[in-house]
Amino acid sequence: MNKILRLALVLFLVSAVVAGVLGVVNELTYPVIDAQKQAKTAAAFASVLKAERFDEIEFNNPDFPTVLTVHAADGGDTGYVVTSIFSGAQGNITLAVGVDSAGKCSGISVIEHAETSGLGANAASTGEVGVNFRAQFVGQDESIALSNAGGSIDALTGATITSRAITEAVATSIRAVKSLG
Amino acid sequence: MLSSIIQISLGAILINNFIFSQFLGCCPFLGCSNKVDTAVGMGLAVVFVMGLASAICWVINEYILVALHLEFLQTLAFILVIAALVQFVEMFLKKMVPSLYSALGIFLPLITTNCAVLGVVLLNVQNNYNFIESLVYGITGGIGFLLAIVLFASVRERVEFAEYPECFRGFSICLVSAALVALAFMGFSGMAIPV
Amino acid sequence: MNRKKQFTEGLITNNPVLVQQIGMCATMAITTTLFNGVGMGLSVLIILTCCNVVISAIRKIIPGEIRLAIFVVVIAGFVTIVDMLLKAFVPALSEALGVFIPLIVVNCIIIGRAEAFCQKMPVKDSFFDGIFQGVGYTLVLIAMCVIRELLGAGRFGGGLIDVANGFRFTLDGTGAGIQIFPESYGASIMSLPFGGFLTLGFLIAAMQYALKKSEDKKKAKAEAKSDEKEAQE
Numbered sequence: 001m002n003k004i005l006r007l008a009l010v011l012f013l014v015s016a017v018v019a020g021v022l023g024v025v026n027e028l029t030y031p032v033i034d035a036q037k038q039a040k041t042a043a044a045f046a047s048v049l050k051a052e053r054f055d056e057i058e059f060n061n062p063d064f065p066t067v068l069t070v071h072a073a074d075g076g077d078t079g080y081v082v083t084s085i086f087s088g089a090q091g092n093i094t095l096a097v098g099v100d101s102a103g104k105c106s107g108i109s110v111i112e113h114a115e116t117s118g119l120g121a122n123a124a125s126t127g128e129v130g131v132n133f134r135a136q137f138v139g140q141d142e143s144i145a146l147s148n149a150g151g152s153i154d155a156l157t158g159a160t161i162t163s164r165a166i167t168e169a170v171a172t173s174i175r176a177v178k179s180l181g
Numbered sequence: 182m183l184s185s186i187i188q189i190s191l192g193a194i195l196i197n198n199f200i201f202s203q204f205l206g207c208c209p210f211l212g213c214s215n216k217v218d219t220a221v222g223m224g225l226a227v228v229f230v231m232g233l234a235s236a237i238c239w240v241i242n243e244y245i246l247v248a249l250h251l252e253f254l255q256t257l258a259f260i261l262v263i264a265a266l267v268q269f270v271e272m273f274l275k276k277m278v279p280s281l282y283s284a285l286g287i288f289l290p291l292i293t294t295n296c297a298v299l300g301v302v303l304l305n306v307q308n309n310y311n312f313i314e315s316l317v318y319g320i321t322g323g324i325g326f327l328l329a330i331v332l333f334a335s336v337r338e339r340v341e342f343a344e345y346p347e348c349f350r351g352f353s354i355c356l357v358s359a360a361l362v363a364l365a366f367m368g369f370s371g372m373a374i375p376v
Numbered sequence: 377m378n379r380k381k382q383f384t385e386g387l388i389t390n391n392p393v394l395v396q397q398i399g400m401c402a403t404m405a406i407t408t409t410l411f412n413g414v415g416m417g418l419s420v421l422i423i424l425t426c427c428n429v430v431i432s433a434i435r436k437i438i439p440g441e442i443r444l445a446i447f448v449v450v451i452a453g454f455v456t457i458v459d460m461l462l463k464a465f466v467p468a469l470s471e472a473l474g475v476f477i478p479l480i481v482v483n484c485i486i487i488g489r490a491e492a493f494c495q496k497m498p499v500k501d502s503f504f505d506g507i508f509q510g511v512g513y514t515l516v517l518i519a520m521c522v523i524r525e526l527l528g529a530g531r532f533g534g535g536l537i538d539v540a541n542g543f544r545f546t547l548d549g550t551g552a553g554i555q556i557f558p559e560s561y562g563a564s565i566m567s568l569p570f571g572g573f574l575t576l577g578f579l580i581a582a583m584q585y586a587l588k589k590s591e592d593k594k595k596a597k598a599e600a601k602s603d604e605k606e607a608q609e
Binding site for chain 1: 438439441442445449450452453456457460461463464465467472474475535549552553559564568
């Protein structure tokens with residue numbers, strides 16, 4: 001019995017030391033990670049819609065459960081940026097969609113995702129594949145669809161689910177902006 | 182709710198199979214697939230542990246780590262929980278269900294270092310799954326592993342009688358055959374899930 | 377301990393992936409661009425070296441019964457530290473590798489080296505073992521990335537090298553790489569899971585072929601020598 005207690009104590013001590021060290025590292029890196037996230041969101045907004053400033057407006061429409069936030073660009077004159085969270089092929093995707101004053105998509109940017117590297121992850125990549133994929137969405141309205149469903153968006157190779165989820169999210173975002181009136 | 186469960190299950194078993202599209206759990210997949218019998222044993226043990234680990238880790242994450250803002254300890258806590266769980270399941274089976282223990286027993290210690298188990302727990306957190314979804318993802322992910330390893334074991338039993346260059350002996354020819362099975366699983370990737 | 381021998385062991389004769397055949401999940405999963413491969417390789421190298429040193433340093437005070445549990449705790453600690461540092465300073469890499477960074481905890485290379493080497497050897501040897509095994513692992517990842525990226529997308533050094541404004545290395549994963557032939561001519565299936573299994577299978581086969589050849593040569597040499605001796609006698 002004594003031996004078991006001793007072993008448990010040793011294991012507990014080692015775990016406590018490791019947890020303590022992790023706590024310190026977490027304290028040091030947390031602010032940096034947080035700043036990174038905010039900078040990333042800001043960069044995503046700037047890449048989907050050209051505007052001077054973005055102000056968050058209240059949006060609680062139960063018809064749009066996936067919409068996270070709506071930001072008015074230059075007070076709504078230039079358009080809106082909608083962020084939404086929905087499930088892709090592997091996990092949740094957080095997407096920023098710019099909608100211009102004419103109700104057309106002005107650009108999309110994937111803020112966070114967990115898609116397969118080399119497949120669905122291409123939707124967010126900075127390479128040629130990702131840039132071309134995202135460029136297809138510019139100028140589309142809420143009737144947007146994948147080419148195999150009669151629309152004009154070509155899905156990413158091997159990532160039909162990711163592509164479909166993103167296409168649907170863009171349509172939802174445009175509809176959400178139109179619901180503002 | 183039901184549609185999301187169907188979506189998760191189909192995704193985990195076929196479309197995003199843990200082995201053939203996510204590469205989680207390759208070591209036991211290649212190590213324990215030389216006979217169909219062993220493959221079935223390993224697969225069942227993985228289903229069991231993945232389901233249990235998903236449920237227990239969800240509770241620990243939600244009510245201890247997130248509640249106390251200790252999210253940075255997730256990896257450490259989860260791996261300890263999985264190791265303890267595997268130990269416990271082994272002792273329990275040995276005492277209470279010796280027949281099952283003799284079938285699954287030797288596979289259990291190997292599961293601690295199976296990245297599919299830690300992987301499914303981490304993905305549950307990443308995807309913000311609730312308790313039911315986590316449990317379903319754990320069990321169906323395990324079933325996907327079982328399906329993959331049993332299918333592959335039958336392929337491998339045939340490969341044994343085939344002729345191939347000597348330098349491909351061992352893991353090498355296994356990986357090449359696994360590539361072909363992965364190709365077959367790609368057929369599922371275009372499958373649409375009705376929502 | 378002979379450093380030169382340790383070096384050849386880590387890189388070639390006892391290479392973690394190609395000869396010991398462990399730690400294959402990440403090797404196949406993330407090797408789609410050179411950026412991922414180098415990033416993953418260096419992360420493992422750092423974690424492996426740190427774990428080796430710490431485990432070797434405390435090897436005399438760890439009770440044998442719970443040594444595996446303690447190894448796992450130490451490894452998980454270092455993995456989490458690297459995970460947090462990557463998130464803070466190289467977010468592009470942490471995003472590209474995703475769940476495979478925390479999964480280094482169950483990478484058999486690290487726990488395998490702890491069990492097979494560090495719990496018996498002094499700190500200095502363990503340190504070099506970590507470096508050499510880590511370099512061996514990184515080299516395999518790089519080979520996988522180069523093959524898969526070239527055949528799959530006709531590119532070299534995606535994410536890591538930028539040639540648009542003169543040659544430079546991009547550490548934020550934005551470089552487009554060097555396009556060797558147009559991307560549309562590539563067999564994109566090589567960047568899919570199929571390509572991962574296939575490339576690793578062929579790499580292991582090539583390694584077995586090379587090792588066997590060098591062994592045969594050594595044997596032939598030894599035989600020739602003994603023949604010579606016999607002739608002299």
